[in-house]
Amino acid sequence: MKQVVTVFFLLIITSIFSQNLTVIDAETGKPIEGVAVFNKTKTTSAISNGSGVVNISAFKKDELLVFSHVTYAEFQEKKSALKKNDYQVYLSKHSEQLDEVVVSVFKNKAKTNRIAEQIAVVSAKEIQKLSPQTSADLLANIPGVKVQKSQFGGGSPVLRGMESNRVLLVVDGVRLNNAIYRKGHLQNSITVSPNLLDRTEIVFGPSSVIYGSDALGGVIHYYTKTPKLSEKNNIKGSHFLRYSSVNNEVTNTVSTELQFKKWASFTSISHSNFGDLKMGKNRSHGFDDWGKVYFYSDNLNGNYNENPTLNKDVNLQRNTGFSQTDVLQKFYVPLSKSTDLKVNIQYSTSSNVPRFDRLTELKNGNLKFAEWYYGPQKRLLISPQLEINPKKKWLDKGTITFAYQNVKESRIQRKFGSLERTYREEEVDVFSLNGDFTVPLAKKRNLGYGFEVAYNDVASMPSGKILNVENGKIIGFNGSFPVQSRYPDGGSSYLSSAIYADYRQDINDKSTLNTGVRATHTVLKAKWIDNTFISLDEDDIHVDNQSLTATIGYVYKPNRTWQFNSVISSGFRSPNIDDVGKVREKNGELTIPNTDLGPEFAYNFEVGLQKYFNNRKFRVGVNAYYTIIDQIIVKTPILGTNIIAYDGENYSAANNEILANQNLGRAYITGFTASFQGRLHKNWKALGTVTYTKGHTFDKDEISSGPLSSIPPLFGRFDLNYSKGKFEAGANMVFNAKKDIKDYNLIEGIDNQQQTPIVDENATNDVDKYYGTPSWMTFGLYGKYEVNSNITVQTQLTNLFDQHYREFASGVSAPGRNVSVSLITKF
Numbered sequence: 001m002k003q004v005v006t007v008f009f010l011l012i013i014t015s016i017f018s019q020n021l022t023v024i025d026a027e028t029g030k031p032i033e034g035v036a037v038f039n040k041t042k043t044t045s046a047i048s049n050g051s052g053v054v055n056i057s058a059f060k061k062d063e064l065l066v067f068s069h070v071t072y073a074e075f076q077e078k079k080s081a082l083k084k085n086d087y088q089v090y091l092s093k094h095s096e097q098l099d100e101v102v103v104s105v106f107k108n109k110a111k112t113n114r115i116a117e118q119i120a121v122v123s124a125k126e127i128q129k130l131s132p133q134t135s136a137d138l139l140a141n142i143p144g145v146k147v148q149k150s151q152f153g154g155g156s157p158v159l160r161g162m163e164s165n166r167v168l169l170v171v172d173g174v175r176l177n178n179a180i181y182r183k184g185h186l187q188n189s190i191t192v193s194p195n196l197l198d199r200t201e202i203v204f205g206p207s208s209v210i211y212g213s214d215a216l217g218g219v220i221h222y223y224t225k226t227p228k229l230s231e232k233n234n235i236k237g238s239h240f241l242r243y244s245s246v247n248n249e250v251t252n253t254v255s256t257e258l259q260f261k262k263w264a265s266f267t268s269i270s271h272s273n274f275g276d277l278k279m280g281k282n283r284s285h286g287f288d289d290w291g292k293v294y295f296y297s298d299n300l301n302g303n304y305n306e307n308p309t310l311n312k313d314v315n316l317q318r319n320t321g322f323s324q325t326d327v328l329q330k331f332y333v334p335l336s337k338s339t340d341l342k343v344n345i346q347y348s349t350s351s352n353v354p355r356f357d358r359l360t361e362l363k364n365g366n367l368k369f370a371e372w373y374y375g376p377q378k379r380l381l382i383s384p385q386l387e388i389n390p391k392k393k394w395l396d397k398g399t400i401t402f403a404y405q406n407v408k409e410s411r412i413q414r415k416f417g418s419l420e421r422t423y424r425e426e427e428v429d430v431f432s433l434n435g436d437f438t439v440p441l442a443k444k445r446n447l448g449y450g451f452e453v454a455y456n457d458v459a460s461m462p463s464g465k466i467l468n469v470e471n472g473k474i475i476g477f478n479g480s481f482p483v484q485s486r487y488p489d490g491g492s493s494y495l496s497s498a499i500y501a502d503y504r505q506d507i508n509d510k511s512t513l514n515t516g517v518r519a520t521h522t523v524l525k526a527k528w529i530d531n532t533f534i535s536l537d538e539d540d541i542h543v544d545n546q547s548l549t550a551t552i553g554y555v556y557k558p559n560r561t562w563q564f565n566s567v568i569s570s571g572f573r574s575p576n577i578d579d580v581g582k583v584r585e586k587n588g589e590l591t592i593p594n595t596d597l598g599p600e601f602a603y604n605f606e607v608g609l610q611k612y613f614n615n616r617k618f619r620v621g622v623n624a625y626y627t628i629i630d631q632i633i634v635k636t637p638i639l640g641t642n643i644i645a646y647d648g649e650n651y652s653a654a655n656n657e658i659l660a661n662q663n664l665g666r667a668y669i670t671g672f673t674a675s676f677q678g679r680l681h682k683n684w685k686a687l688g689t690v691t692y693t694k695g696h697t698f699d700k701d702e703i704s705s706g707p708l709s710s711i712p713p714l715f716g717r718f719d720l721n722y723s724k725g726k727f728e729a730g731a732n733m734v735f736n737a738k739k740d741i742k743d744y745n746l747i748e749g750i751d752n753q754q755q756t757p758i759v760d761e762n763a764t765n766d767v768d769k770y771y772g773t774p775s776w777m778t779f780g781l782y783g784k785y786e787v788n789s790n791i792t793v794q795t796q797l798t799n800l801f802d803q804h805y806r807e808f809a810s811g812v813s814a815p816g817r818n819v820s821v822s823l824i825t826k827f
Contacts, residue, residue: 024091150356150357161711236257298318434452570603614678618680667695
């Protein structure tokens with residue numbers, strides 16, 4: 001009996017005086033096994049167990065404890081300070097020394113100092129600081145990225161002189177690009193609210209080994225916020241409210257996170273209402289009337305006006321306002337110690353989005369369109385994802401992602417003087433399955449492999465309705481009429497399947513080798529039924545393409561302060577349904593299908609140099625590249641004497657009014673991005689970047705010979721930021737060089753030379769008629785103050801001097817002087 005009492009007493013004493021803490025993953029809330037804890041002299045140490053628990057009773061009260069793990073950034077804290085956080089230590093995979101952990105390059109975590117490609121990472125904290133109105137505005141603030149806008153409710157990112165279906169958009173590992181992503185300009189980048197993002201990663205250059213078709217210019221990967229687990233039951237909430245003066249924007253985002261030991265949930269709803277956008281008044285470029293809106297169409301919201309309406313404020317861009325709602329719901333459920341389930345549900349919808357550049361288009365000196373707007377842009381994503389960690393020889397860990405997407409978009413237009421309104425509605429269902437796996441072959445050697453299958457089903461539904469008007473209001477319809485569909489009216493499908501493998505090896509402490517190969521097979525099928533307007537040689541379309549792409553990258557680090565990168569990579573883009581089967585009109589030119597279109601291929605060569613200072617907290621670097629595009633797809637006039645009727649007008653091939661996408665010869669794109677970023681001092685950070693791009697065809701005898709489309713002029717940005725305690729402030733300068741009209745592609749129409757200043761109204765050719773893009777420069781200020789741990793106030797002043805300017809190839813003038821105020825509340 002005495003022995004039992006003694007043992008019981010010892011257990012009580014041990015439980016009282018032992019000090020256990022739990023080491024937790026800051027991203028997931030899961031405990032971390034194998035974390036080494038030691039003091040500075042390394043005379044005392046301990047290791048966390050499978051539950052992330054480590055006993056620290058052997059350490060002295062005021063000793064500095066070091067927490068170290070191969071996957072996480074090192075963390076230090078005094079033992080006496082650990083009690084304030086209930087003896088819980090959170091480790092992050094992000095380093096303060098600019099060696100961020102990224103996922104998008106290899107679809108598994110890797111530090112930037114092992115990656116040869118040029119990348120950019122924007123964290124949730126930086127997104128909050130930028131406070132962008134849309135995700136397109138977020139991308140426009142990232143070094144090396146240029147964004148084109150045809151209307152405010154859109155934004156087409158340009159990476160290395162390539163955009164739209166040559167740039168791949170991804171959200172949470174799921175491709176957003178679908179079979180009708182077009183070659184011109186896209187608005188799809190805004191269908192993910194920036195307030196729902198945890199971070200954004202961009203990989204520049206061909207990334208077709210990991211992502212397949214479309215990733216020629218690069219990959220933009222949105223990562224939305226994910227709930228975390230907790231040993232203690234927690235319910236957290238937040239509210240984001242912002243007002244912007246330039247378009248009377250009001251954005252509300254409400255988020256709730258439920259944290260439990262065995263499951264977690266994150267719910268967020270974001271709604272933005274944007275009024276009409278004001279342009280800058282200061283026209284230092286010298287073109288006093290450029291961009292001013294003297295008349296506009298007051299035919300939205302059921303109104304009917306036979307004539308354009310006088311605009312009382314010529315600097316207010318009527319028909320640019322819209323609203324958007326985004327919903328994110330995520331569940332996180334650990335099924336076992338080695339298996340996690342994540343369920344990702346996203347929904348985005350908008351009001352009608354006026355197409356501003358078309359609503360300001362002139363014909364014979366008068367506004368051409370009374371109505372031209374996109375119907376509500378709707379995107380639904382349902383994606384269960386399984387993360388497995390079997391730790392087998394052939395499979396260490398992996399992710400299996402299934403996704404269903406439903407995308408709806410439409411185009412509605414009507415001309416002045418007509419009661420006929422045309423509707424072109426498209427719906428795309430996308431089913432995809434991805435498997436991405438890794439296995440460590442040996443120390444510092446990693447093999448990744450995987451597969452991808454994606455199936456697109458496209459429905460294109462045209463219709464025409466004759467309006468019934470009474471007392472200036474549209475009260476219904478008086479009949480219908482036939483309309484040419486945008487895509488094959490008998491339906492279309494696009495199937496892509498692929499397998500890939502990538503290999504990474506640290507050859508020694510100074511160098512890393514990255515290689516990869518991917519085999520892809522695509523099949524496109526489409527059927528035309530109605531040949532009232534356009535007749536093809538074959539009504540049934542079948543396009544079958546295969547491609548093998550590869551990459552090899554090398555990283556050399558002679559010491560801690562220098563890094564050299566080099567990459568040789570290939571990429572391809574298989575024509576999608578928009579390339580092969582689209583019918584559309586713009587600026588008096590009609591684009592028709594070409595069923596003989598083949599893939600285009602890219603071969604990329606790039607080098608990078610990075611120099612680190614201040615214990616790797618400040619970096620100066622440059623990345624330069626040269627990309628060859630073979631069998632490049634270019635929209636050019638077709639030969640012949642065809643005359644086609646479309647929306648009540650005739651288009652003639654003899655007059656170069658009928659165009660089609662065609663494979664031509666070779667072209668090149670070259671350029672560089674020079675940058676610096678990091679901490680100058682304890683309280684000061686700086687960032688600067690300059691990007692130059694040039695693109696041209698090789699063969700001077702080609703019909704489309706000359707500059708390539710979508711090549712932006714020299715542009716850049718400089719930021720300086722100060723932070724101390726609860727206060728943060730900063731200033732920035734953004735600039736854009738001139739782009740001469742002779743450097744525009746004047747054939748495809750993608751560069752929108754008609755949107756630039758006119759220098760000679762009577763000129764017979766575009767080179768003499770238009771100026772090109774004038775240079776511009778803007779300045780901005782930023783401030784943030786944390787009132788307490790639950791309330792933060794943030795303000796921004798952009799375009800301080802109210803400059804008028806227009807981004808290259810854009811159809812809408814940029815915002816003028818803007819004051820935005822944000823209130824972030826946690827509860």
